[in-house]
Every structure is written in C-alpha cells, then in structure tokens.
Amino acid sequence: MKSVLVGVGQAGGKVATALAEYDDEMGFHAIRDAVAVNSAKADLQGLPLDTVLVGQDVVKGHGVGGDNELGAEVMQRDADEVMTGLSGRIDSATEAIFVVAGLGGGTGSGGAPVLAKELKRVYDVPVYAVGILPGRDEGSLYQANAGRSLKTLAREADSTILIDNDAWRESGDSVAEGMAAINERIARRVGLLLAAGEPIEDRSLGLGGESVDRDVAQSVVDTSEVINTLRTGGLAAVGYAESPASEDADDNVNVVTSTTRQALLTGTSLPDASTADAALLVAAGRPESLSRKGVERARSWVEEETGSMAVRGGDFPLATDDIAALVLLGGVERSPRVQEFMNRAAEAQAQTDGRNEGEQKRDAADAFQNDELDDLL
DSSP, X not given: OOEEEEEEHXXXXXXXXXXXXXXXXXXXXXXXXXXXXXXXXXXXXXOXXXXXXXXXXXXXXXXXXXXXXXXXXXXXXXXXXXXXXXXXXXXXXXXXXEEEEESSSSHHXXXXXXXXXXXXXXXXXXXXXXXXXXXXXXXXXXXXXXXXXXXXXXXHSSEEEEEEHHHHOOTTOOHHHHHHHHHHHHHHHHHHHHHXXXXXXXXXXXXXXXXXXXXXXXXXXXXXXXXXXXXXXXXXXXXEEEEEOOSSGGGGHHHHHHHHHHHHHTSBSSTTOOOOSEEEEEEEEOTXXXXXXXXXXXXXXXXXXXXXXXXXXXXXXXXXXXXXXXXXXXXOTTSHHHHHHHHHHHHHHHHHHTOOOTTOOOOTTGGGTSSSSOOOO
16 A cells, blocks of 8 residues: 555654654555654654654744643644645555654644644545554553543544553553554554555565575555455554464464454454454465465454454465464444443543542443543534
C-alpha cells in the first residue's frame, strides 16, 4: 500500500520515523514519504524527516503543554501551512494517508483529528489514523485527552488503528526503553501491513535482519484487501506473531495455524479485541515454506474466533527462516479493552473538570456519541 505518513506531536513523530526506517530497512518501499508536525520546536529537532512547526504565533515553538484544545486550535489555524508542506508528496500513486499520533498529549491528541478532517476534505484517498493510547499510569489529564481525541478521531478518519501502550510495555523497563520497544512493535506490525501488495526486491532483509537472496514472488495479499478490511470504519487493531519454520511447507500447516492464534490472542495492539466486523490474515515467509493448507485453516479459525464472515487471507513472500502471522481486525469498537478505556477517560474528564463522575458506565461504541466526553471539534 503506497502511503504517506504524517506524524503529529512528539509520539507521532517518533513512530512515523520508526515506520519509515523499518520500511527502508526491509526494502518494502511502501512508504512514499513521511512528515513530522509539532508545536514544540525541540521535539522536531533530530528527527530524520521533513518537519512543519505549527502554532508559532501562539506558543512560540514551546508546545501546547498537554492542552489538546489548544493543540486543535493551532492545527486549525495552521492547517494551510501543513497542507503546503504535504503538497507534492501526495500524488496519483498514493493509495492511503496515515496520520500517526499519541492521543494523550496536547499537539498529537488535539491536532490529529483536525488534520484527518482536512486531509479527507482535500484528497480522494483513504485517510487512516494510528492512535496510541496512554498507559493506565500516565495520569488523568492524559486519559481525558485520549478519550476526547479518540472520540473525535474515530469520526474524522476513515479508520483508526488503535495501539494500547499497556499491551507491550514490559515491567522493569524505563520510560525511554518502554517507548522504544513499543515503537519497534508498532513499526513491525504496521510496516508489514503497509507492505501488503508491494513487490519485494530480489535481495531483501528477513525479519531478523539477515540479508537473503531469493526469487521475486508476487504477493497474494492485495492493497484492496487492506482497504476493504478497514472499510468498516471506527476502530481497528493489528496482531502479530512469528515462529521458526521448517523448510518443507507440508510440515508448517500447524506452524501457520498456531502462529495465527498467538497473533490474535496474545499479540494484538488492543488486548482482548477478538470480535470484529472484518479481518485480514497475512502469512509471511519464504514461498516454499508457506503452507496454503495452513493459511486456509488459519483463516477459517480467525473467522470462527472473530465471528465475522468477512475474513480475507493470503500469503506474503518474505526472506526469513520464520513464519509470521499478521492479523488486521476492523470494527473493534465493542471490545472490552475499548469499553474499559472509554469509561476510564470519562471518569478522568469528570475529575479534571471537578464534576461528579456519577459512576455511569456506557458501552464503548456509544461513548463516541454521548456527552460524557467532550468533542474536540
């Protein structure tokens, strides 16, 4: 999927960088360009991307201090400047635009929904978001920011791939180590997803980084299958796992199915998100080691597990001694994890506003329409 990335805010810029670097390292060439946008000049320095500084006349390059209403305001004021920075990067070959942002801070949380809306107004390609939820320990302001941002972003973007920080944070990691590990996991999962349908060069890096010669093969997975899986709108999640493979495809039937189970049950970006409106299974590995029978069995299992009749599946040739399974889930709004987060965000907003939270719980999908969380736009 030929894509252009726009990283908004500090986390968005770092994740967009990690994605662009992973795509380049693997030789996928799915990411055509990437730009970082922020209101804090210091957060743009050192990023190996072209950058756009917004809000200079308001915050003088010092950031919005976690105020996502101000983040939305400065993005609205400087939307033309951002669109000018993207001019020429998004062309007829671009198949999708991805807005990448952490949803707990100020610029990313407030600016991402504004930018998604503006991009959809101007460009006739899908505009997706990669939204990163704050961990439970990141404070009420971050929870409330993320709830409001997610409510708005889910409406403005064509689909939002949700990343729960708590899903991949290891105990004992420092904040910097934890964020670096999370960024690497995001890059691998979303990077492989964007590579679907893209031809791979004769000499490509495997998942472990080794350089391997192989014959060029055409991918069974097509970009349209990714778009159709995300067509349900709302929220999406992506799961991933890998396992050592045998050289003989007949020996890998169970490897494909068990790796797919791991990807969906223990490796998703949104834990407990196993019910979905649509799904896509991508089995990656050497063509001679991938079992078509295994892929079909795994696809049938995903169909049964998610309760969706719209489950697509196929393989993706990749120079690696492992078999990797990537599972994209579309329409996961009613997962328990989303419901838990939206309730937590509503309580956090009540606390920050000094209101009585009232212990009222709502269905996660309904939380995008009710008044417990204010809309940013």
